[in-house]
Amino acid sequence: MKAGIVGLPNVGKSTLFNCLSNAKAQSANFPFCTIEPNIGVVNVPDNRLVKLEELVNPQRVLPATVEIVDIAGLVKGASKGEGLGNQFLGNIRETDAILHVLRCFDNDNVVHVDGNINPVRDKETIDIELQLKDLETTEKKLDKVKRAARTGNKEAQKEETALLKVKEGLEAGISVRAIELTDSEREEFVDQIQFITDKPVLYVCNVDEDAAVSGNKYVEQVKEAVKDENAEVIILAVGTEADITELETFDERQMFLEDLGLEEPGSAKLIRSAYKLLNLETYFTAGEKEVRAWTIPVGSTAPQAAGVIHTDFEKGFIRAEVIKYNDFVTYGSEAKVRDAGKLGIEGKEYIVKDGDVMHFRFNV
DSSP: OEEEEEOSTTSSHHHHHHHHHOOOOOOOSSTTOOOSOEEEEEEOOOHHHHHHHHHHOOSEEEOOEEEEEEOOOOOTTGGGTOTTHHHHHHHHHTOSEEEEEEEOOOOTTSOOTTSSOOHHHHHHHHHHHHHHHHHHHHHHHHHHHHHHHHTTOHHHHHHHHHHHHHHHHHHTTOOGGGSOOOHHHIIIIIGGGOOGGGSOEEEEEEOOGGGTTTOOHHHHHHHHHTTTTTOEEEEEOHHHHHHHHHOSSHHHHHHHHHHHTOSSOHHHHHHHHHHHHTTEEEEEEEOSSEEEEEEEETTOBHHHHHHHHOHHHHHTEEEEEEEOHHHHHHHOSHHHHHHTTOOEEEOTTOBOOTTOEEEEEEOO
C-alpha cells in the first residue's frame, strides 16, 4: 500500500519526502527537480510498541511501515501531456492514497510556478488536471459500454448509468470520490476502474516555522475550500521538520520541538494519518525474540491477519489467541493475562481489532 506525495513543482514535496524517509531525495529551488518517483519505506510511530518493548524486553522490535512515493510536480496541461504530465499521472495511478502538499508560506527566495502564493488556486490546478484525466478514462470506457447497452445487456445498462453520473460529476469539477453514487454502483463499476480522483486524499499545508502550531491565513483558506470533501488537513512546517531530523540526538530534537510548542514532530502525525488514509491498522506479536507490529487492512479476519506473517499460517489456521492491548499493559505479561482469564480464543470469523496482541495456532 503506497501513499503518493503530489503537488505543484516547488511546494516542498521532496523536502517532505526526505524528512519522512531520510532517503535524501534530490530537492532544489527549481521546477521538475524530481523526475523519477522516489520511494521510501517509513516506520509508523506507535507508542504502544514502545510500551510492549518495556514489558517484554525482546531481542528486537519491528514497527509497522508504509510506503511513501515522491512524484514529479504537476503543472497546468498535465492531462494533455504538458511538463511531465503523462509520467506524473501514471505514477499517481499506481498509489493507493494522495498526500497533497500545498504551499502556505511566503518566501521571495523560493520561486512559485505561478508567481504568487495561493494554495486554493494551486489545489484547483491539480484537481482539474486529475479530473480531466479521469474524464478521458470515463469517456473511453463509456464508448465500449454504450455499444453493449444498446444490445439490451442489463448489466451494461447499469454500468452506463453509473458512468454517466461519473462523467457529469467530473464535467462539473467534482472529484470521483465526492460524486453521489449508490454502493452497488461504486463496488461493481467504479472501484475497479481505479480513478485517480477516487483515491482518498490528505492535504498537507506547508507553512513556515512561525505557523507550525496554529497555522496562518493560507491554512484557513485551504480548510474552507475543502470543508465538504471529507478530507483531513494537516499543518506542517516542512523546512523546519527537515532541520529537526538533521539534529544528532533525541534530546536536541525534543528541545527544538518544545521551542516550537510541539509535543512531537508533525511528520509523525502525518505518517499515522497516511496509515489511516490507506485504511490500515496494526496488530502485534510479542515474544522474547521480537515484538512486532503487523500491518493489515481494516476489517481483516484472523486467518487473513495470520497470512501477513506467512501464507502457511492462513492455509493451516486453527485458532488465534488474542489479548487486548490494554489488558496486556494492565497485567504486564501474557502469563498474567492467561491467569486472569483475559486471553480470548478466536476462530476463523474473528475480525482483528487495532492493537490486538495475537498468537496463531496452525497446522500445515
